[in-house]
Amino acid sequence: MGNGSAAPRAESRLDRHCRAFIARSPFLVMATADGQGRCDASPKGDGPGFVHVLDDRTLLIPDRIGNNRIDGLQNIVAKPQVGLLFLLPGHDITLRISGRAGISTDQAHLAATAHQGKPPRTVIVVAVESARLEPGQALRDAAFWDTGRHIAKGDFPSLARIISDQVAELGEAETAERLAQSYRDRLY
Amino acid sequence: MTETIADPAALRAHYGSVSRPAALKQLSRLDQHCRHFIARSPFLVMATAAAEGRCDASPKGDGPGFVVVQDDRTLLIPDRTGNNRVDSLENIVANPQVGLLFFLPGYQETLRVNGRARISTDQALLDATAHAGKPPKAVIVVTVEEAYMHCGKALIRSRLWDPERHVAKGDFPSLGRIIADQIKEADVAETERMIEKEYRDELY
Numbered sequence: 546m547g548n549g550s551a552a553p554r555a556e557s558r559l560d561r562h563c564r565a566f567i568a569r570s571p572f573l574v575m576a577t578a579d580g581q582g583r584c585d586a587s588p589k590g591d592g593p594g595f596v597h598v599l600d601d602r603t604l605l606i607p608d609r610i611g612n613n614r615i616d617g618l619q620n621i622v623a624k625p626q627v628g629l630l631f632l633l634p635g636h637d638i639t640l641r642i643s644g645r646a647g648i649s650t651d652q653a654h655l656a657a658t659a660h661q662g663k664p665p666r667t668v669i670v671v672a673v674e675s676a677r678l679e680p681g682q683a684l685r686d687a688a689f690w691d692t693g694r695h696i697a698k699g700d701f702p703s704l705a706r707i708i709s710d711q712v713a714e715l716g717e718a719e720t721a722e723r724l725a726q727s728y729r730d731r732l733y
Numbered sequence: 734m735t736e737t738i739a740d741p742a743a744l745r746a747h748y749g750s751v752s753r754p755a756a757l758k759q760l761s762r763l764d765q766h767c768r769h770f771i772a773r774s775p776f777l778v779m780a781t782a783a784a785e786g787r788c789d790a791s792p793k794g795d796g797p798g799f800v801v802v803q804d805d806r807t808l809l810i811p812d813r814t815g816n817n818r819v820d821s822l823e824n825i826v827a828n829p830q831v832g833l834l835f836f837l838p839g840y841q842e843t844l845r846v847n848g849r850a851r852i853s854t855d856q857a858l859l860d861a862t863a864h865a866g867k868p869p870k871a872v873i874v875v876t877v878e879e880a881y882m883h884c885g886k887a888l889i890r891s892r893l894w895d896p897e898r899h900v901a902k903g904d905f906p907s908l909g910r911i912i913a914d915q916i917k918e919a920d921v922a923e924t925e926r927m928i929e930k931e932y933r934d935e936l937y
Contacts, residue, residue: 553911560918562911569900571891574834576780576790584832586780586790588843588883590891593898610886613751615744622741628788630778635899638908639792648744650736666748667738678911687775687794687838692896694775695839701773704842707766707882711758724884732890 555677558601563676566640567604568594569633575606575669576628577620577646587617596631597657602673604629604642605649607658607665610731618667621646627671635690637681644673663733759881762805763846767880770844771808772798773837779810779873780832781824781850791821800835801861806877808833808846811862811869822871825850831875834883839894841885848878 556563572590579585589596589606597605608618621627625647631640647670649655655664688694702710705721738744760767776794783789793800793810801809812822825831829851835844852871859868892898906914 553908553915556915560915562906562914565905569905571898572887572893574778574780574790576778576782576788576832578780578782578786578788578828578830581830582782582784582786582828583830583847584780584782584788585847586778586832586834586845588834588887590887590889590893592890593900595891609890613748615748618744618748619741622739622744624786626782626786626788628780628790630790630792632893633900633905634893635896635902636905638905641790643787643789648738650738650747652736678908680908681792683776683792683794685794686796689776689794689836689838690899692839692894695894696773696837697839701769701837701840702766704882704885708758710766711760711764728885728889732886 552680553678555675557673557675559598559604559673559676560601562678563640563642564598564601566631566633566638566678567596567598570631570640571595571634573606573629573631575617576630577617578624578626579620580623585616585620591660595658595660599657599670604644604671604673605654605658606669606671607660608648608667608669609660609665609733618648618669621648621669627669629671632684637684637689639679639681639684640676641679642671642673642676644671644675646671660733759879761877761879763802763808763877763880764805766882767844767846768802768805770837770882771800771802771835774835774844775799775838777810777833777835779821780834781821782828782830783824784827787824789820789824795864799862799864803861808848808875808877809858809862810873810875811864812852812871812873813864813869822852822873825852825873831873833875841888841894843883843885843888844880845883846875846877846880848875850875 625645629642654668709717858872
């Protein structure tokens, strides 16, 4: 470390602390790149422990319903390297993992990551190459978990309002209705 | 893996077509809502890739609006390299393309901005992103190629902003404890190696 600050070192396998972190984490951001090097940062989230630790070098990330843009998955098909950043709500420590991914529809992988009996559409299988717990200065500086600093409902335009401003033919009320339905009925 | 999807056509067939609003709302420059989102956002994750393809997801955070919108196609991200590793900067030098995911704590949708980045030490740009009179070490200048609001399903499923879901302080060890454990485990492993060596080499 350049400035002498202590940080855990990177491990090539998931030690018990990394596994404990993943078991409690409900959210990560996945970095991928396509064949031309164009990068994508994609959010993945579900209940705590939604990413399954198959063994100390293998993760199963369920891919549930999104907007079907599947940029991240298309990138994995083109180029298997991924970078993952796991978050632990209420803590500034983050877990950064890099590895190689494949997209699986293996029944055992789907079953291992099912939610209330509903399997994901695919499973991203990550072979871990390096894992590191980090101090999380950025989350601390951002006061990310400080609910007193969170924006209140109505303090920022709704997505329906934004979409209706961006896409002339979509009305705000109709879009709000469609979004609410999607967020209610199409989460799993 | 017995069932692996390894080509783009099979992947698209498995998922079906892009849902309509998702396909429509992509922008090639930052509109008023994107600019407003960035002005309020204290945190983003930056995806970069090294020339050989290794990817990195790097957190950046500070007070709301720490990323400066210079114009509707240009962002200035201060790099305050405290204990940050420089992986992502090295990646940008090797491959300028970046993917950004901005968060607005308390809000369920995120903003995605993809573009090309360069690292600048231009004094005007350092001044533009100074915090409490202190300029950053460098500025990541991003030329926006696409921007779009991302649906909130991942944040809704994870209940990311719900304080009831915060993991209790005592439910995960401190970094100090983790480092101590790693050192201890390394010591044990090293000691075992030495013992093994003694048994092998110094029995007679």
